[in-house]
Amino acid sequence: MSGVALGTAALSLAGALGLLLGGLSWRGVGLGIGGVLFAGIFVGHLASVAGLKFDGAMIEFIREFGLILFVFTIGIQVGPGFFSTLQKSGLQLNLIAAAIVALGVLVTLGLHALTSVPVPALVGLMSGAVTNTPGLGAATQVLKDIGADTATLSQPGLGYAVAYPFGILGILTSMLLVRAVLKIRIEAEEAAFDATRARGAAELPSLNLRVRNPNLDGLRLGEVPDLYDAGVVVSRLRKGDELLHPTRDTVLNLGDVLHLVGPAPKLHAMELILGERAESALTTTKGTRLTWERIAVTEKKALGRHIRDFGLEAHNVTISRVMRAGTEVPADGALTLQFGDILTVVGGKEEIAAARPLFGNQAKSLENVQFSAVFIGIVLGVLVGSVPILVPGLPAPLKLGLAGGPLVVAIVLSRIGFxxxxxxxxxxxxxxxxxxxxxxxxLAAVGLKAGDSFLATLIHGDGLVWMLYGAIITLVPLLIVGFAARMVWKVNYLSLSGVLAGSMTDPPALAFANAMAPNSAAQSIGYAAVYPLVMCLRILAPQVLVLLLM
Structure with a gap:
């Protein structure tokens, strides 16, 4: 059997066994995707005992290409919402998560000063202790860039494998300790989160307002200050018993009821201008000529155009909401449309049907992968990752590398849209x-390379001591920041649990947090809010450590 064939068989076997191993769990906790690494180590160890040799160049290519594919798809996934998570309430959660990452780096630096653990193994320990696989990839890549030999390149994988199991258990232990020591009641936290959310956490609320301002009687809607082109949409208007589709030329009279959609502060401002809140139900169009429909943006000619450019008033329809990558954004006239946006269009059936071709609404297009865009994105990512970044104090330029370059490019490209x-x-x-x-x-490729020396390191070498160091890297940042976030900043415990899981980019930990309050969304919201920033930091941190310490 050729080296390529042998390597292919070994990688496939490691992948199959690893996924089966990762699928095993106890009370929702398991190795997850990390099972592939241990299966790779097992297969690599068996191959070493049997005297089998793999094609080194092929294994290296598979490892690097797998990493690129992984981080690029992560960037595409998180990109549309990345920048919004750094605003408003998400800012505090991201600062907490960034503090965990920074403290973990400081603990690693402390271990370097106090112990004799080689730097390559130490950055592997750090990545394993926080269960962050892209960080391992970044560490391996920067070592390769500075000319490390094969033995050195295997050390991050060894450190990662030794620290990974407790990395999973450590995050769960931290959640339980914070809860037990501070005597937190889950029911109270769930109720507090729901109450906070009900007070105005909704991104795009709606409001029915009755016109009571006599200065507006007889004016056209387009003449009402700040009503149009300011992030507020008028989707329905009731005159007496008749429900109408409003336009800028619609004449306003006292007693009319408007249904407005937009950010809460702007809705409040419109309440001060128009009059008072009304109890009338304008959200249903049943029994009227009006209706609404969700339309997907799939027409390439619509991409990059502002909503106001479509002349929707001429079609007698209105876009009241825009859903982008799971997040509602204000349907402002200046909003630029992207592929996959879901528009809520209000109007008559015939008018909506006439406007539908402007946006495409081809459901099958949403199911297709634009592989040409994937490959051009990877090319750009590799190029960006290869650009040296001069940082004062570092002995060599910093590079985003094959882990950071594709991630950053994917985030930017998915944000741009096309x-x-x-x-x-x-x-x-x-x-x-x-x-x-x-x-x-x-992970299979990393495991195969580390397999011939893993057991020797664990049993006869410093593996057990390394495991202790990994536990320190896991627990110290989580406990310090976790207690501080709760005691000083009064962060909701369920949200904090999601942030702790997100700071480790650990889905099993999120599953554990969700199990504490299955009906609450707080944990998932906290996790999603910090995940993009943490992923970038976890990828950059090992590179900085390698360049600083080697």
């Missing part, structure tokens, strides 16, 4: 499949 003929949209199912394939290939 570039010429390339549309950077990927169906969630396809994104998950490609992401899973990439991480399986990467």
């Amino acid at each position: 570039l010429g003929p390339f549309v950077f949209f990927m169906p969630p199912v396809a994104n998950h499949a490609l992401r899973e394939l990439g991480i399986v290939l990467f």
Whole structure:
């Protein structure tokens, strides 16, 4: 059997066994995708005992390409909401998560000063202790860039494998300790979160307002200050018993009821201008000529155009809401449309049907993967990752590398939406499949390389001591920041649990947090809010450590 064939068989076997191993769990806790690494180590160890040799160049290529595929699909997934998570309430949660990352780096630096653990193994320990696989990839890549030999390149994988199991248990232990020591009641936290959310956490609330301002009687809607082109949409108007579709030329009279959609502060401002809140139910169009429909943006000619450019008033329809990557954004006239946006269009049936071709609404297009865009994005990511970044104090330029470059480029491209003929949209199912394939290939390749020396390091070497160091890197940042966030900043415990899981980019930990309050969304919201920033920091941190310490 050729080296390529042998390597292919070994990688496939490690992937299959690892996914089976990762699927095993106890009370919702298991190795997850990390099972592939241990299966790779097992297969690599057996191959070493049997005297089998793999094609080193092939294994290296598979490892790097798997990493690129993984981080690129992550960037495409988180990109549309990345910048919004750094605003408003998400800012505090991101600061907490960033503090955990920074403290973990400081603990690692302390271990370097106090112990004799080699730097390559130490950055592997740090990545394993926080269960962050892209960080392992970044560490391996920067070591390769500075000319490390084969033995050195295997050390991050060894450190990662030793620290990974307690990395999973450590995050769960931290959640339980914070809860027990501070005597937190889950029911009270759930109720507090729901109450906070009900007071105005909704991104795009709606409001029915009755016109009581006599200065507005007889004016056209377009003449009402700040009503149009300011982030507020008038989607319905009731005159007496008749429900109408309003336009800028619609004449306003006292007693009319408007249904407005927009950010809460702007709705409050309109309440001060128009009059008072009304109890009338304008959200239903049953029994009227009006209706509404969700239309997907799939027409390439619509991409990059502002909502106001479509002349929807001439079609007698209104876009009241825009859903982008799971998040509602204000349907402002200046909003630029992207592929995959879901528009809520209000109007008559015939008018909506006439406006539908402007946006495409081809459901099958949402299921297709734009592979040309994927490959051009990878090319750009590799180029960006290869650009040296001069940082004062570092002995060598910093590079985003094959882990950071594709991630940053994917975030930016998915935020832009399209570039010429390339549309950077990927169906969630396809994104998950490609992401899973990439991480399986990467971990299997890392495991095969580390397999011949893992047991020797664990049993006869410093493996057990390394395991202790990994536990320190896991627990110290989580406990310090976790207690501070709760005691000083009064962060809701369920939200904090999601942030702790997100700071480790650990889905099993999120599953554990969700199990504490199955009906609450606080944990998932906290996790999603910090995940993009943490992923970037976890990828950059090992590179900085390698360049500083080697």
